[in-house]
Amino acid sequence: MVLIKIGGGKNLNIDAICRDISDLLKNKERIIIIHGASETRDEIAKKLKAPSKVLHSPSGVSSIYTNDEAIDIFLMTYAGLINKRLVVTLQKYGVNAVGLTGVDGRLWEASRKNFVYSVENGKTKLITDNLTGKVEKVNTRLLLLLLGNKYIPVVCPPAISNENEIVNTDNDFAAAVMIRDLKIKKMISLFAAPGLLRDADDPCSLIKKIDRAELNNYMQFAKGRMKKKLLGAEKAFTYGLKKMYWGDGRIVHPIVKILEGGGTVIS
């Protein structure tokens, strides 16, 4: 089974990604897709005059401050716009996709975080009304039911908390929990860069291979969202993943290129 993660950048080549997924399926590969929608979320939030507010943890990881209004925008963009546009593009290539959020069938059950710390203007603040959580349990029964009947699950946040709240959740961490609970060995992650770069501004500084045992040494090269991908990858390997491919989702044959070693391969 392969987990394919499609990033939330607006310039990814969704059509090319879906065509490659259709080809992969011809090799009898079982596939689950997980996706983001961050750029679209931020754009719609701005248009609705409720711009996304970023929290910065003391360890330097950024996340979105999520109140009820932010959850509404989250649902609109992740579960509505991006999930269904992806499903219909997959359908165009003969992939019988079914879109789900972590809320549907309690697919991703999370423990809500009671509080988070955020650094603002050099001061560390305690935030207690943030609707976020950590995925703890995956409804593997529902995913295997769909896969066993030739449906391809297309999954995105938010998750559902133990107390039935809709909560934002880290997609890379959720992917790691899916890897654990479904015993997935291979993951492909597509985003708007050629892979992990030594210099974020130089696309030619691609790091082609990473030994999973040395992942932590590469944290120095991870900027912004890449930090979460690295942390998620570390978690995924402790959960049984054997190989992780990172690569460019903007090009013509994104998955073909990645599997040929055109991006960053972690193993």
Place this chain on the structure above:
Amino acid sequence: MVLIKIGGGKNLNIDAICRDISDLLKNKERIIIIHGASETRDEIAKKLKAPSKVLHSPSGVSSIYTNDEAIDIFLMTYAGLINKRLVVTLQKYGVNAVGLTGVDGRLWEASRKNFVYSVENGKTKLITDNLTGKVEKVNTRLLLLLLGNKYIPVVCPPAISNENEIVNTDNDFAAAVMIRDLKIKKMISLFAAPGLLRDADDPCSLIKKIDRAELNNYMQFAKGRMKKKLLGAEKAFTYGLKKMYWGDGRIVHPIVKILEGGGTVIS
């Protein structure tokens, strides 16, 4: 099997509806839910400065002009916001709901309408770029797969066309096709009125019983969206439905009250 339709009005008591559904399920009833989101769609469309434009057919039925931008807003509000808020409220009451659009798993496959007529300022115009369609085929296999595994499908438009476009579709007509393909005998429709009224402005003018053979005689009392409900009901009865309940979705025990005969019963 019962089909429960929840209208798109913003003042429906979703919490009370979900609690009643949870009680119905205790009686071992098999339930499929279908919902609208029209008021939320119009509200968000306005906020995004792309207000919904209404088309008026020569026969007096209104519908929304649906270009690509309108489909985006449709996905955001129907598939995203309203579907998932409904799913999580059902989960709160122990109902293991799974939200789906007509696009997921080609649940509602539609033939796209090549053109529609619209009356504007007394003139009949031909509209050819409208992304709407008529549901022709329901993926009963997916719905029965979920129901057979104790999941409650929560379904909403849009549909997918034969050419893999996302198309807006009439929810009442789609309900009738589900009734046909799943051999459903009973339907409950909840909206923001006590039932069909002789005088739309007088809530005390409720029509309590309608003989299905005389449905057409009641068209004179149907204003706006009620026309579509009546047309959908006519279709549903020709497709095998035995009993249709219409009633108020704003009250404390909406479904209990409807089943006690508190709304309009058509049979």
